[in-house]
Amino acid sequence: MALSGLDIFKKLPKTNCKKCNFPTCLAFAMQVAAGKTEISACPDVSADVVSQIAEATAPPIRPITIGAGDSALKIGEETVMFRHDKRFEHQPGIGLLVTDEMSDETLNNHIKQFNATGFERVGVMMRAEVMAIKSVTGDAERFKAVVKKVVDETQALLVLMSDSADILKAGLDICATRKPLICGVTVDNLDSVAQLAKEYNCPVTVKGETLEQMADLTTKLNAAGVKDIVLYPTTTSVKDRFEQETMIRRLPLKKTYRPLGFPTIVFPCDFTADKDEEIMIASTFVARYSGIIILSTLEPHYTYPLFCLRMNIYTDPQRPMTMEEKVYEFNNPGKDAPILVTTNFSLTYFLVSGEIESSRKPVWLAIQNTEGLSVLTAWSAGKFNAESIAKFIKNSGITEKVSHKNIVIPGYVAELSGDLEEELGPGWKVIVGPREAPSLPGFLKQWQVN
Numbered sequence: 001m002a003l004s005g006l007d008i009f010k011k012l013p014k015t016n017c018k019k020c021n022f023p024t025c026l027a028f029a030m031q032v033a034a035g036k037t038e039i040s041a042c043p044d045v046s047a048d049v050v051s052q053i054a055e056a057t058a059p060p061i062r063p064i065t066i067g068a069g070d071s072a073l074k075i076g077e078e079t080v081m082f083r084h085d086k087r088f089e090h091q092p093g094i095g096l097l098v099t100d101e102m103s104d105e106t107l108n109n110h111i112k113q114f115n116a117t118g119f120e121r122v123g124v125m126m127r128a129e130v131m132a133i134k135s136v137t138g139d140a141e142r143f144k145a146v147v148k149k150v151v152d153e154t155q156a157l158l159v160l161m162s163d164s165a166d167i168l169k170a171g172l173d174i175c176a177t178r179k180p181l182i183c184g185v186t187v188d189n190l191d192s193v194a195q196l197a198k199e200y201n202c203p204v205t206v207k208g209e210t211l212e213q214m215a216d217l218t219t220k221l222n223a224a225g226v227k228d229i230v231l232y233p234t235t236t237s238v239k240d241r242f243e244q245e246t247m248i249r250r251l252p253l254k255k256t257y258r259p260l261g262f263p264t265i266v267f268p269c270d271f272t273a274d275k276d277e278e279i280m281i282a283s284t285f286v287a288r289y290s291g292i293i294i295l296s297t298l299e300p301h302y303t304y305p306l307f308c309l310r311m312n313i314y315t316d317p318q319r320p321m322t323m324e325e326k327v328y329e330f331n332n333p334g335k336d337a338p339i340l341v342t343t344n345f346s347l348t349y350f351l352v353s354g355e356i357e358s359s360r361k362p363v364w365l366a367i368q369n370t371e372g373l374s375v376l377t378a379w380s381a382g383k384f385n386a387e388s389i390a391k392f393i394k395n396s397g398i399t400e401k402v403s404h405k406n407i408v409i410p411g412y413v414a415e416l417s418g419d420l421e422e423e424l425g426p427g428w429k430v431i432v433g434p435r436e437a438p439s440l441p442g443f444l445k446q447w448q449v450n
């Protein structure tokens with residue numbers, strides 16, 4: 001059960017010595033209860049108390065890291081059932097499955113496909129992060145060779161798949177520094193694979209058809225000292241899996257049921273051989289609630305919608321995507337090029353900039369910070385008005401780069417033109433531009449300095 005700040009306070013030395021960088025023990029206890037600092041920051045509590053409080057204040061769904069360094073994938077740590085309750089914390093990793101029975105040519109094609117996968121959307125690169133390597137042949141040498149090839153030719157985060165501890169060990173000897181996910185622990189191999197997880201300090205999956213089986217395995221793994229676990233429900237029914245994902249989220253969050261408090265991995269190709277269906281199933285588990293999704297293909301026409309869906313669901317609904325406030329240059333603008341001003345909502349920026357680029361007309365695009373609000377929303381919230389635009393333009397340095405005093409505002413805020421001319425000062429002329437970005441190329445073709 002979660003501990004309150006007062007529960008934690010009772011276990012502290014109450015000397016207010018400030019060694020934890022908080023003014024009092026009570027202030028420190030409140031921060032620990034809120035999950036904002038660790039109990040271990042107090043050097044004067046016993047190891048026993050540290051372990052009791054750390055256990056009681058641990059996140060209901062354990063954070064798990066696959067890989068090492070800056071490119072590591074963090075999953076788990078979710079706190080809500082629904083995105084609109086707060087936000088989802090970590091987007092699922094998307095990956096490609098290869099097996100050791102693939103021919104060298106097929107393997108090469110898969111590696112090439114993995115390395116080529118990447119789409120830019122609203123300034124963010126969307127990529128696949130993971131490659132899962134599955135032992136099908138049962139030949140440790142072949143598995144090792146495939147792992148080595150993937151390690152040598154990609155920067156992928158890795159999932160090593162076999163029920164045999166010997167084969168997993170062969171793969172781990174090649175890629176241990178990449179901290180792969182070991183997949184996985186079953187009823188039959190628990191002791192030997194748990195030993196590997198500890199020896200190589202890597203997370204493991206537990207495989208089970210039912211929630212009860214997986215809860216039993218995670219309890220045994222925890223007792224054996226293995227804490228970093230990913231759940232791999234093996235049912236081949238989409239309906240059952242959907243229900244399991246919901247329960248795996250609900251039980252830890254609502255009932256503090258720790259044995260299922262872990263992220264999950266899903267292989268949509270386990271449910272179907274049809275690629276269209278596979279991607280539809282994958283999209284279901286992007287929304288609910290897989291931590292890693294491994295596909296049989298990364299062909300762009302299948303994966304682009306999936307990456308977009310992932311981005312849409314896993315952006316923080318309380319924090320709009322924004323662009324930096326500054327003047328952006330397009331097509332080598334000179335002194336005569338027009339100044340266009342708009343807001344720093346990412347989608348606004350990319351719609352406008354896309355049309356400017358396609359027009360091939362030189363433009364200074366002044367992006368004002370409106371805290372990520374679009375034009376009309378920012379205007380109605382008082383964050384995009386004559387005063388704020390004039391202040392930004394005067395401070396932006398653009399006036400030294402052009403030989404005119406014309407500025408184009410979005411058509412939706414035409415009524416700002418009079419006030420803006422006054423705020424900008426003598427000589428400035430405000431021109432009302434199009435309401436929608438697709439009309440910009442036509443507008444720019446007719447542009448001339450007045």
Ligand code: SF4
Nearest residue numbers: 016017018020025042
């Ligand atoms: S270091 Fe420990 S004893 Fe000292 S103020 Fe912080 S919580 Fe209290």
